[in-house]
Amino acid sequence: MTRVFTARRIITMNPALPSGEAVAIRDGRILAVGTLEEVQGWDPEAPVDETFADKVLTPGFIEAHSHVMAGGMWTMPYVGFFDRRDPKGKVWPGCQSLETVIERLIEAEAEMGDDLTDPLVAWGLDPIYFDDERLLAPHLDRVSESRPILIFHASGHLATVNSAMLARHEIDADATTPGVDKDGDGNPTGELQEPPAMRLARSGMAKLGSRLGTEEAMWNYAAESRNAGHTLVTDLGTSQLTEPDQLERWSRVVNDPEYPCRAVVAMSSAFGGPSDPAVWAEFSKELPDHETDKLRFGIVKLMLDGSIQGFTARVSAPHYYRPPEGHPGNGLWLIAPDQFASILETYHRAGLTVHVHCNGDEATEVFLDAMEEVLTAYPRPDHRHTVQHCQLAKPHQYRRMAAMGMCANIFANHIFYWGDQHRDLTMGPERAAGMDACATALRAGVPTSIHSDAPVTPMGHLHTAWCAVNRVTASGEVLGPDERISVEEALAAITIGAAFQLKLDHDIGSIEAGKLADFAVLEEDPLTVDPMTLKDIGVWGTILGGVPFPAAS
Amino acid sequence: MGHHPRRRSLPRGQLIPVTVIGGYLGAGKTTLLNHILASTSERIAVLVNDFGEINIDAALIESATSSTMTLTNGCICCSLVDGLSAAFDAMLELDPAPDRIVIEASGVADPAGVSAFAHGPGLQLDATVVVVDSETIQATIDDAYVGDTVSSQLAAADIIVANKADLADVQLWLTGRYPTTLITPATNAVVAPELLFGHAPTPRAAASHEAADIFESWQITRDRPLPRAVIERYLHSLPDRVVRAKGIVWSSDRPDRQLIVHRVGRRVTVRVGPPWPGEESTSLALIGLLSTP
């Protein structure tokens, strides 16, 4: 059966036919796009649905780098600085002072049951916006003196707990674990720094961990994506895929007709599972049997370095601008550079697409050198291996990526969330201005996408596109205006650009006859609004395989 | 992810000692691990934190009734789930509990980051052992990509094993750079158990042990409480030839709890432990070199 949707405008991202006013759909795929008369040529009897007559359709947005645990966080209260909308559509106003954090927690605690052993766990706190005022145990004791509380910071490297949590796990003046912050008298302040110390608050960390990989997390993740106009989620990547039931669970959840997104699940040995790449490569051979139109595999994720804001990314000379006292001078390797080429070779020869986390340019250099070595020995057309984050890559590195057929997925959201810190602390003004260099990437001819890395920053491609287009930091300053890209280029990055690096551009990423009928349904035309308002465009929801999925409100 | 460990209550007063082995690729970490497995009858749980094939001698593992788990390096920034933390949970779940946990860190891991976990409940950091390849270490430490990493590894060591000492002698060079660290030369990563574990060998049937006669040991016992400050001062003032000291102290500051004390090389750790399972008393074991080499 054929169905026709009309719209105020259909932005196709197909340069050969950039826009239309009607789209005909049959069996979940696009039959035709063009004028109403043109598409009706296929089936004059087809019903015309005018629900979206005043909306703008674009290809469904594709987030090529985020994590399913983003959905798990929403089973706990949010105490971050910026407003955020949860999967059910409720807007959680940002907590812009410690007082509002405490108020939010008091409300959340009041809604919990009588079982005082059940800890209150909240997430998203980012005290870098509080002028160094710290949340400590006495603040949280105002929320409860008897229920243990753990606040998981946005950085992932800190937790703050209350006195009840300290007492429950006997974290006291005698604690010898590095990272248990203590006051002048030697008593714990409630701040636990880095995982070894955070782990001491076991009941809180266990509750957090238990929420991240559940089916509820998977549903929340897709709901939040749909609310933002996304029609595909990526989990980049999971170390659990080889565990019993994991494949079955992904299949069952994603193939459920009610599940509002397609999914690409990347495998990764970074956090567990088999350590030998050859074992993963062998395992990957069975993955195609589990693929459907909604669920795909074929990607392996590796991590070479840490993060820039954590001063753990591998950065080439002159290294970090104003690192904290005692910093060793450069970041951490997560894989030894000497070992990297052989790992890459194993996955490359297995026919997988390799996506490598490289925040620092030195990590990017190691990836590129290994790539050149492996490609010279084992040429392979159209591999599309991708530099993930790619935050400090230099122009010559983008030229090498282009020469070797590689892609870049750039962490554009960093400009807004940490751009001020990068200018003032991590990189200094010159290199901060050249970070997340979307314009340079496109000039060099590198297939490019942009991402949120949710839950590291909030999911939402209109916001991510806004970051790449405007490069405005949290303080309102424009960082590196010459790296700004046009709205059209940003739209391409979040649709066909992302589809290309997931090797799905034959099926999704633009509105063309034969492709899957996946659209974002927008209230305004992103190509005509003031680019500074791009992030504020209302999202009605999505159409996935021809089926409308309204956003939660 | 999603661990819900059932806490098995550890035998009171028994913290599982943790040995962390660090060092760059090719230094001999796995050789040392195999040597450890071969030279003790302790039940050892092994955690290997690296990519690629793991060349642990499977026969040794089985007969030592050890368990191995693998994990690789990750940054919590991008995972929120910490692999090491989950691995420690699993180690603490083992039944029967292991006598010791040995972790082989990855070639680029900072062993300090790994050993920080060993202060947690049920665990006691015994020693951070960093293995170097005597032939290549002086070049590796100047390497543009990994020099700083290797430098940090060495700085985190309680004991540096200068392996492949038959091929090059870097003892002086290491002593100059790390004057307060215990440095021992080794060939094929053969290191005396007295140094590695702080006690005389409990050899497996086939294991040979030739180095024992270079050590002597002392036992100190007291059945009266001592001020914590006195004990700390005593441990810090021991001469360098005392390579290991450990024990349980009855302190007058916290008489209801065991005070667990530990010295490796010059690093002293004092920690309040569990309540006394029986009679309170102080007992310390010291191991020293017979003569300074």
Ligand SMILES: [Zn+2]
């Ligand atoms: Zn990520």
